[in-house]
Amino acid sequence: MGTRAVRMGAALVEVALCSFTVTCLEVMRRFLLLYATQQGQAKAIAEEICEQAVVHGFSADLHCISESSKYDLKTETAPLVVVVSTTGTGDPPDTARKFVKEIQNQTLPVDFFAHLRYGLLGLGDSEYTYFCNGGKIIDKRLQELGARHFYDTGHADDCVGLELVVEPWIAGLWPALREHFRSSRGQEEISGTAPVASPASSRTDLVKSELLYIESQVELLRFDDSGRKDSEVLKQNAVNSNQSNVLIEDFESSLTRSVPPLSQASLNVPALPPEYLQVHLQESLGQEESQASVTSADPIFQVPISKAVQLTTNDAIKTTLLVELDISKTDFSYQPGDAFSVICPNSDSEVQSLLQRLQLEDKREHYVLLKIKTDTKKKGAALPQHIPARCSLQFIFTWCLEIRAIPKKAFLRALVDYTSDSAEKRRLQELCSKQGAADYSRFVRDACACLLDLLLAFPSCQPPLSLLLEHLPKLQPRPYSCASSSLFHPGKLHFVFNVVEFLSTAPTEVLRKGVCTGWLALLVASVLQPNTYASHEDSRKAVAPKISISPRTTNYFHLPNDPSIPIIMVGPGTGIAPFIGFLQHREKLQEQHPDGNFGAVWLFFGCRHKDRDYLFRKELRHFLKHGILTHLKVSFSRDAPVGEEEATAKYVQDNIQLHGQEVVRILLHENGCIYVCGDAKNMAKDVHDALVEIISKEIGVEKLEAMKTLATLKEEKRYLQDIWS
Secondary structure (H helix, E strand, O other): OOHHHHHHHHHHHHHHHHHHHHHOOOOOEEEEEEEEOOOOHHHHHHHHHHHHHHHOOEEEEEEEOOOHHHOOOOOOOOOEEEEEOOEOOOEOOHHHHHHHHHHOOOOOOOOOOOOOEEEEEEEEOOOOOOOOHHHHHHHHHHHHOOOEEOOOOEEEEOOOOOHHHHHHHHHHHHHHHHHHHHHHHHHHHHHOOOOOOOOHHHHHHHHHHHHHHHHHHHHHHOEOOOOOEHHHHHHHHHHHOOOOOOOHHHOOOOOOOOOOOHHHOOOOOOOOOOOOEEEEEEOOOOOOOOHHHOOOOOOOEEEEEEEEEEOOOOOOOOOEEEEEEEOOOOOOOOOOOOEEEEEOOOOHHHHHHHHHHOOOHHHOOOEEEEEEOOOOOOOOOOOOOOOOOOEEHHHHHHHHEOOOOOOOHHHHHHHHOOEOOHHHHHHHHHHHOOOOHHHHHHHHHOOOOOHHHHHHHOOOEOOOHHHHHHHOOEOOOEEEEOOOOOOOOOOEEEEEEEOOEEEEOOOOOEEEEOHHHHHHHHHHHHHEEOOOOOOOOOOOOOOOOEEEEEEOOOOOOOOOOOOOOOEEEEOOHHHHHHHHHHHHHHHHHHHHOOOOOOOOEEEEEEEOOOOOOOOOHHHHHHHHHOOOOOEEEEEEOOOOOOOOOOOOOOOHHHHHHHOHHHHHHHHHHOOOEEEEEEEHHHHHHHHHHHHHHHHHHHHOOOHHHHHHHHHHHHHOOOEEEEEEO
16 A cells, blocks of 8 residues: 555544544443343354444443343333344243343333334344344344334344354444434434533543544554555565566465455454453462363253263264263253253363463463453453363363354454464454455354464464453353153163264364264263164173263253144154154153053154164164054165155155155144254255145145245244254
8 A cells, every 4th residue: 555545544534533523522322232142152242342332432331131130121211232142943042031031021011112222133043943033032022012223133144154244233333323322412402401511531531432443444554465564565565676576366365375355455454352351370289170160050960971872883974872871860850852961071182282382281280360450441341250260271271161162353353463473463364354254254264263273373373371261262061962761761861972073174184073072982982882772781880981961941842742642753863862762752651551542653764874874773663663653754865765765765855745745734634743853054944845845735825825834833832943053
């Protein structure tokens, strides 16, 4: 960029500063900022909004939506901004349950929130049927109670990258707020209720905040593609003029390198997030640590693994394991269809590699003592609740932090200031900039790059421990479906999982296992049995390894209370897990009530190969033989077709269409229920489309009408999903 452009930019800014000084000496404009989060995404975004607010001349009153004692929407006069995530298959997060219950009170008058003006940002994943439904529920109800938008609702999709919607939504929030306050002030002046001017100190803070924002934009104008200032560029250009030109087109972009136009662009880099943690490492006194130190809102049970069985053959594409837990000495209870969480650690080797890269390996046993920086600019700064007091550095990196988390752009921005190499610094700036959104998606998000990958890719980056503790999220427990019935297996709990493996390509290709499934696979090796489920009960007696589990909130994925209601189950691969519990439960119920009225039970199961990964094959034949399962329809996607029916039934959705008449009869004429469990990205969508097709065909209606019929089934809790991405 030439000096003329810089001077022009500076002149424009100078004019803007003068104009701003005259017009913006007014009250710091306050808005109420609420977030409803499940795993921390909504909270992180709300905190970013809060930090940006000061720069733009606003004051955000930030609270979790569950902290109802700290705000009152019934009397709130300031504009409201809400950030809401979605959990399960379309529920508001747990932190919003009380709030949603209160506003859904049908006795509230239609003008209850007529005084409220709000903007809402919903977070979701379009791989799930109820996209952004947590936010949509709150959005719809606020409007039903009279609240009106001052800013359009945004729906961010984690499937393609939240930042694609979040960043422009936040950017548009500030002019919307300015317009709201301008409009409100005009109305107040007309009615004679304009507020008294704020004290001089408040006006000064406002000016400083807006000056900081404008100056940051000027600084962006002064940097070229390598991040160097204009004077440095002129010197370098003189040197380059005597060197042969290298065609940049000969290079491909990567995590560490960009190509034009990005490499030559002026960048809009996000504001530097304020640091707020002070870390002190203290030598260990030998205090014992355990998983019980890991904070959790739910009760935690440490239970032994009593059995493990490999359900697939060794030549199967995926390894599937069944694990049996002994819960007989706990008060953990469940019913078929429930899920629970496994508290798992990070990979030992990855933790050691990270500590080594951070030059903290010799301090891994030191206790980590945290304090809030006295001079921090972060509003409402608090110690991370997921980091226990007086625990070792190794324990925190192993059990508390999601070191595999994909770094957010704010984290990348923070790393810039601890990177000494100019080329590496520039590349990190690109990856967190507005102009580098595509590269961020490709080389960070889609490549599943984690902090360790970035530190290996950018050797001159030397972040302090405090920065990592500020930005790395909590290591989340992993959810699993219960694959047994407590009537069939008293005191036992079964679950099934694939050992996840994936290729990480940042910065080099590395084959990684899933955080939890890789750990479980190693853990159960001592009790692993061959593919002979329901046998070898007297296996060799070894010291049973233990894992920590916690119950998950009760959902609706349960058998009907009336056993005469017919049910259809769709569960390819490990999606069959909860249905094994269903069938075990039905078998015991039919034994207890031999003269009872039990409805038909259909199962649509699918796998790749009949001889490699047909899970629970013997058990399903048993259920079919004894009438527990009345119809079993199996498809094999990689095997050559054998019969006429199998020739067209490659996937579960194909089999559903083959038996569309019976499926529609059960759902629409016999008051039946359909359950779908498994992959959300492809299977669940394909099954939904198949259901739309057969309903449209069998009852002779347009597809839109068929979709409405399915929506009604969902509302009636007769079309239930337990799906994951």
